[in-house]
Amino acid sequence: MSALFPTYQRWDLEITHGEGAWVTARDGKRYLDFIAGIAVCNLGHRHPKVLEAVHAQLDQVWHVSNLFQNSLQEEVAERLVQHSSGDRVFFCNSGAEANEAAIKLARKATGKWKIITFEQSFHGRTFATMAATGQDKVKVGYGPMLPTFVYVPYNDVEQLQQAMDQETAAIMLEVIQGEGGVNPGDPSFIQAAEQLCREYGALLIVDEVQTGIGRTGKPFAYQHYGISPDIISVAKGLGNGFPVGAVIGKEQLLEAFGPGSHGSTFGGNPLAMAAANATLQVIFEESFLQDVVAKGEYLKKQLEARLAGLPGLQEIRGQGLILGIETSFEVAPLLAIMREKQLLTLGAGPHVIRLLPPIIVSKEEMDEAVDRIMAAWKEYMN
Template identity: 60%
Template sequence: MSALFPTYQRLDLHIKEASGSILIDQQGTQYLDFISGIAVCNVGHRHPAVQQAIEEQLKKVWHVSNLFHLDIQEEVASLLVNHASGDAVFFCNSGAEANEAAIKLARKYTKRHKIITFAKSFHGRTFATMSATGQAKIHEGFGPLLQEFVYVPYNDKAALEEEMDETVAAVMVEVIQGEGGVVLGETPFLEGIQKLCHQYGSLFIVDEVQTGIGRTGKIFAYEHHGLSPDIITSAKGLGSGMPVGAMIGKAHLKAAFQAGSHGTTFGGNPIALASAKATLNIISTPSFLEEVKQKGQYLLNELKQRIGEDTRVTDIRGKGLMIGIECGEYAPLFIQSLKEQGLLTLGAGPHVIRLLPPLTVTEKEINQALGMIEKAFQTQNVMN
């Protein structure tokens, strides 16, 4: 009997080794990993430059707490603000913590309580971020949620306009809803959020936990739409597997987050930030991001060509290397079939296959994955 709480529906795989886009289980079977730790290992598993940075930091200092100045915190914060619309960074350990910090900052700065998020959104599993999440299945069994969160339909500007007023502290949105089905935000809708926030003195928060750090071909996905959020949250791909999160905010918000207003014991840990620094240096090069765009477009085009006419496929959509194949009740069957062939994918809700390969995935590996996906649809077609 396991000594772990059964909080995860795990794959029947015991991974012993990982490198690049490949996972190897205890039996020595290799798998092509199109999950990437759920959009975490953006530069692949154990990237040499990231591993070297971690090993070098291990020889210096592991932890001293935020009672001391750490140069690496300033270095990584500078890298983040150089690539974002913000001016100041709060480091934490996860996406949920980054969003928790954003919620606290929005309420403290505006002195308002109401926060608007969107149906099928996902922002985390702490009480505040669970309350911000627009999915009933995340809420079930936990009793009363944190008050004054309102969910409106995604990509519905009119519905948002009806809810906006001078009591709204912030609007929090994912540019692409990941857990909600890889649903892309439309530019007029996202621009509308920003305009309404400015109009009512509310803060515009963009959750980039899954979409950020190069996943869509930009450092942050909001850049595709020419937006300038007040707060950006980041985690997952930021540390290449080391636990690190960040909330990035504009300069005028600093006054609301003075000493004692928020904190964390492990946030800004030097080992995690050594990984983040190396990761950002790899991803932020224009040639790297251009390759992500090209590989993502190739994968999207080939999927549409190979399986787009299948009657069970209702949509294939995505941006960069974040792609969803909507195929209704068949999605779990295809995910299992792909696993049996050696390709690891995951769901995005009950009806979508989500593809999140490392951004370093090769053309050869993409073509291997495409062959497996095509075969899965052909095999399941025979079975059905």
């Protein structure tokens, strides 16, 4: 009998150790990890530079609250603004908190209430971010949602144009929908969203919780699209496994987030900042990001070449090291077979296999993953 609420459909698997792209279960079996904590451990498990930074901070101070100056926060914030369209940063603890802050900031800065989001989006499970999410399954049983949000089909410029008006505070989008099926935005759609924001005096919020911090081969995925968001939310990969989130905003938003306007007891604590600082030092190096681009191209080509002709294969899509394999069948049983073959993957909706390996993954590890996917697929079909 568990003392936990059964909010997760847990697998019969407990991970006790991890290193790089591999994890070890309690029974001693080693698994190739193509989940990375759901795009969290971008540098793999127990990356030496992150481990060293957190160990050093553990010997100094863990928590003092945001009543005090924090030079580590300043350093991490500077790295984030140097590599984004933003100028100011607010630190919190998770992606949902970052999106909550982004929603509050947009409404307060514009004085308007309406926020347009998209079908199949996912922005979190707090009350506001649940309401922002364009998937009904996360809202079941919670009663009426907040009326702030209007939902539009993704990649549909015409319907987005129709939804815009003078009461629109922001458009909030993922440039690649992660939980919704690894759905990349069309460049023309993403750019049209930015232009509409400019025309109507609205703000463009880009949710980079899953796609940010190097996963697509750039610091942030929106940078593939030639746009300049007003607000960027980030978490997951920011601390490489240590809980941390952030909102990055432009200078024009400074007055909206003045003293007393928002806060977080644990946000930007010294341990989280030590982890984030070390993570960004590694990932934001240009040569490192170029290597991620090459790895993403290699993995996608291998999947396209070797899975071609397999029954049920519909499409392979994504960018960098966030890839989706769409099938004509429900993928849950196939994911279970992959686990039996000691490869960890997850779904993105009922018909998409989502691959999120650590972005330090090697060519040999990618080849091994493709081998195990093929073997599992063939077993499933027999």
